[in-house]
Amino acid sequence: MTTARLAPRTALFLPASNPRAIEKARGLAADMVILDLEDAVRDDAKASARDAAVAAVAEGFGDRLSAIRLNGLDSIEHAADRAAVARSGCDFAVLPKVESAQAAASLAAALGKPLLVMIETPRGVLAAADIAAAPGIGGLIAGVNDLRAELGIPAGVGDDGLILARQTIVLAARAHRVWAIDGVFNALDDPEGLAAECRQGRGFGFDGKSLIHPSQIAVASALFGASEAELAEARALIEAATGGAERFGGRMIEAMHVAQAHALIARNPR
């Protein structure tokens, strides 16, 4: 499913049980806000968080996209979450730990809104292309915390073990023209590490990054957006191109590079 809106460069998770974070999100420069009902919310706060998420969306997030992440299909909270999200005006629903295209399509149809699915289990990764092709799917989000745990990557070891899964998510999303959103970066005080992971994710082809803290927005927005230099080069390339293979700034360009330049400018209006 393709959506009319541009993919978010930044998708900020916040616990729907945290009223201060909800209020704060209304003034932050994230492209999308994801109100979490799943792992960020304690069991004894699930019901009130559900009500808070619906009320927060009704109050609005300005021009930011809004989404609610439900508890998983096999959770005791899922039926109540499903009813709440169906009546909410949120732009997207987010479903964690998706492993089945059929289950995802059936939820999207029941909710009547596009679904962003989290790919965060080995079975999910292996089924990612089928899931991305299912009706009602708006995009895939890498769930790197769960993936690390499920793959058995020990704490304190780097993230190389996640690369195949993240690239598979991009491949599946691109094959079926849905959004690809990279996973979160857990360190709250490491802007250089975050920047490196954003550069890597953009290099893999992700449209944007999921985030967990306001301090991460500026770094991810800059690195999933385009610099003035990139935009100037894109404009110059379009201006110079005459069709077919030709030399531009010491490299070969063809029609697909012109299309890429147009897409970059459209994605980053000034």
Ligand SMILES: CC(C)(COP(=O)(O)OP(=O)(O)OC[C@H]1O[C@@H](n2cnc3c(N)ncnc32)[C@H](O)[C@@H]1OP(=O)(O)O)[C@@H](O)C(=O)NCCC(=O)NCCSC(=O)C[C@H](O)C(=O)O
């Ligand atoms: C990680 C946190 C628990 C840290 O909280 P805290 O130490 O309280 O943060 P600060 O004191 O630094 O906060 C400063 C101000 O910013 C607001 N704030 C903090 N986080 C957010 C947020 N995410 N959105 C909006 N506003 C936020 C605070 O309220 C402070 O405001 P002020 O009072 O005005 O100073 C916390 O950041 C947090 O809860 N983050 C989100 C956690 C979450 O949603 N997790 C679920 C998704 S992550 C995931 O697991 C993805 C996937 O499933 C996977 O498997 O990987």
Ligand SMILES: [Mg+2]
């Ligand atoms: Mg997860």
